[in-house]
Amino acid sequence: MTAATTIATGSPPDLDAFREQARAWLREHAPAPSPVTDIEAARAFQAALYDAGFAGITWPQDVGGRGLSTAYQQAFSDEEAEYELPTYPFTIGMGMCGPTVNDLGTPEQRTRYLPRLLRGEDIWCQLFSEPGAGSDVASLQTRAVLDGDSWVVDGQKVWTTNAQWADFGALLARTDPDRPKHSGLTMFVVDMHAPGVTVRPLKDMSGRAPFNEIYFDSVRIPADAVIGEVNGGWHAAVTMLGHERVSIGSRRRPKTNPLDFTAIAALAQRLGVSGEPATRERLAELYARERVLELFNVRLRQEAAAGIAPGARGSVAKLAGSMLARLAVDTVGEIAGPEIVAWDPEDTTGAAVALGINSTPSSSIAGGTNEIQRGIIGERVLGLPKEPSVDKGVPFRELKVGTQK
Amino acid sequence: MRLVLTEEQQALRAAVRDLLTDRAASPQVRAAMESETGIDRDLWTRLGRDLDVLGLVVPEEYGGAGAGHVERAVVQEELGRALAPTPFLGSAVLATDALLALDDEEARRELLPRLVSGELIATVAVAEPGTPWGPGATTATASGDGWTLDGTKTPVVAGDLADVLLVVATTPDGPAWFRVDAADVERTTLTTLDPTRRLAKVVLRGTPARRLESADPAGALERVADLATIALAAEQLGGLQRVLEMATDYAKVRVQFGRAIGSYQAVKHGLADVHSDWELGLSALRYAAWAADEAPDEVPVAAALVATFFGPAYFKAAEACVQYHGGIGYTWEHDAHLYYKRAKSTELLFGAPGRDRARLADRLGV
Numbered sequence: 001m002t003a004a005t006t007i008a009t010g011s012p013p014d015l016d017a018f019r020e021q022a023r024a025w026l027r028e029h030a031p032a033p034s035p036v037t038d039i040e041a042a043r044a045f046q047a048a049l050y051d052a053g054f055a056g057i058t059w060p061q062d063v064g065g066r067g068l069s070t071a072y073q074q075a076f077s078d079e080e081a082e083y084e085l086p087t088y089p090f091t092i093g094m095g096m097c098g099p100t101v102n103d104l105g106t107p108e109q110r111t112r113y114l115p116r117l118l119r120g121e122d123i124w125c126q127l128f129s130e131p132g133a134g135s136d137v138a139s140l141q142t143r144a145v146l147d148g149d150s151w152v153v154d155g156q157k158v159w160t161t162n163a164q165w166a167d168f169g170a171l172l173a174r175t176d177p178d179r180p181k182h183s184g185l186t187m188f189v190v191d192m193h194a195p196g197v198t199v200r201p202l203k204d205m206s207g208r209a210p211f212n213e214i215y216f217d218s219v220r221i222p223a224d225a226v227i228g229e230v231n232g233g234w235h236a237a238v239t240m241l242g243h244e245r246v247s248i249g250s251r252r253r254p255k256t257n258p259l260d261f262t263a264i265a266a267l268a269q270r271l272g273v274s275g276e277p278a279t280r281e282r283l284a285e286l287y288a289r290e291r292v293l294e295l296f297n298v299r300l301r302q303e304a305a306a307g308i309a310p311g312a313r314g315s316v317a318k319l320a321g322s323m324l325a326r327l328a329v330d331t332v333g334e335i336a337g338p339e340i341v342a343w344d345p346e347d348t349t350g351a352a353v354a355l356g357i358n359s360t361p362s363s364s365i366a367g368g369t370n371e372i373q374r375g376i377i378g379e380r381v382l383g384l385p386k387e388p389s390v391d392k393g394v395p396f397r398e399l400k401v402g403t404q405k
Numbered sequence: 406m407r408l409v410l411t412e413e414q415q416a417l418r419a420a421v422r423d424l425l426t427d428r429a430a431s432p433q434v435r436a437a438m439e440s441e442t443g444i445d446r447d448l449w450t451r452l453g454r455d456l457d458v459l460g461l462v463v464p465e466e467y468g469g470a471g472a473g474h475v476e477r478a479v480v481q482e483e484l485g486r487a488l489a490p491t492p493f494l495g496s497a498v499l500a501t502d503a504l505l506a507l508d509d510e511e512a513r514r515e516l517l518p519r520l521v522s523g524e525l526i527a528t529v530a531v532a533e534p535g536t537p538w539g540p541g542a543t544t545a546t547a548s549g550d551g552w553t554l555d556g557t558k559t560p561v562v563a564g565d566l567a568d569v570l571l572v573v574a575t576t577p578d579g580p581a582w583f584r585v586d587a588a589d590v591e592r593t594t595l596t597t598l599d600p601t602r603r604l605a606k607v608v609l610r611g612t613p614a615r616r617l618e619s620a621d622p623a624g625a626l627e628r629v630a631d632l633a634t635i636a637l638a639a640e641q642l643g644g645l646q647r648v649l650e651m652a653t654d655y656a657k658v659r660v661q662f663g664r665a666i667g668s669y670q671a672v673k674h675g676l677a678d679v680h681s682d683w684e685l686g687l688s689a690l691r692y693a694a695w696a697a698d699e700a701p702d703e704v705p706v707a708a709a710l711v712a713t714f715f716g717p718a719y720f721k722a723a724e725a726c727v728q729y730h731g732g733i734g735y736t737w738e739h740d741a742h743l744y745y746k747r748a749k750s751t752e753l754l755f756g757a758p759g760r761d762r763a764r765l766a767d768r769l770g771v
């Protein structure tokens with residue numbers, strides 16, 4: 001019997017005892033950080049995490065979660081921040097797809113997918129963006145057509161993170177092009193190993209390939225794979241994007257980040273420029289922005305624990321995080337100058353800083369661009385009027401969309 | 406650390422806001438600003454007597470409420486939001502914190518209860534030209550069983566209103582704090598960038614003074630500066646929120662080119678950035694106020710943090726508020742300029758953004 005099932009039937013554990021258990025478990029089981037992802041090791045670790053009762057801490061008990069309050073999740077996250085756990089392949093499943101299936105899925109879907117997700121048996125990806133539809137994801141063109149008792153999918157997705165490992169994807173496809181763009185979409189669970197699914201790695205500007213292009217060529221999906229309602233895909237997408245923003249916004253910064261205050265201060269010291277007034281001022285500014293964002297995230301967690309939902313304020317966390325990353329790029333450049341233009345092949349700092357510089361643009365694009373976040377804050381938080389839209393009420397087939405000339 | 410207000414703290418905010426909505430609306434603020442004293446005595450009396458919020462950080466044995474800095478920050482936020490014309494910063498912050506940081510029991514017993522009730526106004530005289538925070542060139546000389554002070558302190562917050570001044574001066578054995586009666590100094594009301602906060606020049610010429618007991622006068626100076634920085638940050642936060650509201654409300658109703666200007670992204674995104682600063686700053690301020698109550702070791706960094714953040718953030722917001730109001734925002738009648746001036750003046754009152762960052766760097770050890 002696993003720890004999770006033992007505890008799940010009892011009353012909630014004492015919070016301090018829980019924290020202590022988490023600390024002790026992590027001390028013993030957290031593996032050393034590895035620069036490459038070993039997917040089998042990651043699955044094994046997720047399973048161990050589940051067995052120890054630290055996966056799905058806030059998820060409902062009927063799907064294998066512990067049904068505890070966010071205070072417990074927070075306690076675990078605090079302890080976990082001391083390590084770099086190999087849970088990255090599961091972030092999309094745990095942070096976005098899983099919670100959406102939990103919110104909108106049928107009882108069968110919940111029991112079919114969620115326990116496996118928690119135990120590291122399945123990896124998920126999010127199949128929304130297409131070459132022609134990113135910010136305006138509702139203008140997507142991938143089609144799903146009902147044929148007998150299954151759907152047939154044709155189209156292309158792009159920038160799909162973690163699809164190289166994925167077993168399932170949450171797919172958004174057009175099921176009725178005669179309706180306006182938002183009301184002809186449906187969300188499906190698609191088996192990434194099904195015939196007709198092709199996954200091609202896509203190299204990003206940092207030289208790595210964390211995302212992919214996906215081609216669907218007459219892929220058959222059973223009727224019971226619809227999440228939510230047929231043509232209710234926009235509601236499902238919004239639900240998932242809400243989870244995504246919270247998941248990105250509340251994500252802790254990696255323990256070793258070559259572009260954070262501590263790392264750049266150490267670099268300044270090594271380069272012998274730490275006493276210069278300009279260096280000191282820049283470091284202070286970086287510290288301030290970093291600390292203030294950290295405090296904002298603490299506040300959001302405390303409010304969530306007190307029952308105040310973050311709502312659209314997840315956009316503030318995401319926007320501030322990306323602006324902080326840009327400030328860090330400026331700061332490290334001003335301080336290190338030519339030192340980070342070229343370095344000895346063995347110099348790991350040079351490589352890490354360069355990777356930091358070259359991956360920073362993703363933070364202001366992925367998960368909704370900064371411009372889109374500012375629009376959300378302006379409209380949903382401040383209540384400013386929307387821009388006039390040219391596509392309201394117009395059937396999708398009559399619209400001009402991203403890839404049309 | 407606790408960054409969320411309790412129900413009582415929220416009730417405190419509501420009570421202060423109610424009073425200020427009633428007594429410190431724009432016409433009242435403007436009337437006070439153009440008056441002889443620059444403050445609204447009646448409002449001051451109500452804050453002390455009716456709401457009892459002038460002694461939130463003062464222990465009960467000295468007539469205070471025995472609450473804390475989180476509560477004081479709530480009040481200060483509201484005062485900053487309304488630009489309430491009161492000597493709160495001088496009396497309920499600087500002088501009160503100084504008396505609590507020093508070890509002069511007699512002065513505490515005599516002064517604190519009267520500061521808490523509002524019947525007496527006090528302030529701290531520290532700044533001098535070239536020395537925004539320190540004993541500067543003012544000297545103290547022993548004479549008989551007392552002291553005399555010589556020097557010029559400027560700007561002194563509420564220096565022209567205060568009945569009692571707590572002055573920092575240099576003695577042969579280092580900096581020390583002195584109590585001086587207003588009747589014994591020469592004071593000039595200064596012309597100020599910010600018309601809603603009076604500042605004065607105080608000249609001391611052989612001025613009789615009583616030395617205040619302190620085991621660590623320099624340490625008290627730092628503590629008072631840090632707590633004042635946190636209190637000011639609360640005021641900045643309140644002002645920032647107000648200008649954001651003013652600009653947002655206007656952007657919803659002002660129509661140009663057939664659309665509300667708030668539907669244009671240049672305006673919408675600019676306001677979204679101001680809103681983000683408000684959310685972030687609120688979190689930092691709550692933390693700093695919490696640290697002032699619960700984590701004294703964290704106060705030096707926390708104070709430098711909020712100073713670094715709020716100076717530029719509030720000014721940027723106030724600037725945006727003028728900008729998004731267009732020509733009307735540039736008129737004397739509109740309140741936008743009052744916040745613009747308050748924001749710039751507060752940013753510079755105890756230093757300047759570069760100095761705030763340098764202070765933060767010092768405290769971080771970089």
Ligand SMILES: Cc1cc2nc3c(=O)[nH]c(=O)nc-3n(C[C@H](O)[C@H](O)[C@H](O)COP(=O)(O)OP(=O)(O)OC[C@H]3O[C@@H](n4cnc5c(N)ncnc54)[C@H](O)[C@@H]3O)c2cc1C
Pocket residue numbers: 125126127128129131132133134135136158159160161162211362365366367368369370371372375670
């Ligand atoms: C690292 C990374 C990982 C990703 N992972 C995934 C994933 O796993 N699954 C998935 O589905 N997608 C993923 N994406 C795709 C991502 O969601 C989109 O790239 C993003 O939403 C932007 O869409 P786009 O690339 O089509 O750019 P566009 O929408 O074409 O935007 C181009 C520019 O125009 C601006 N713009 C667009 N619309 C507006 C507007 N209304 N107002 C003002 N400016 C506007 C944008 O801000 C941007 O600057 C990922 C992207 C990256 C970079």
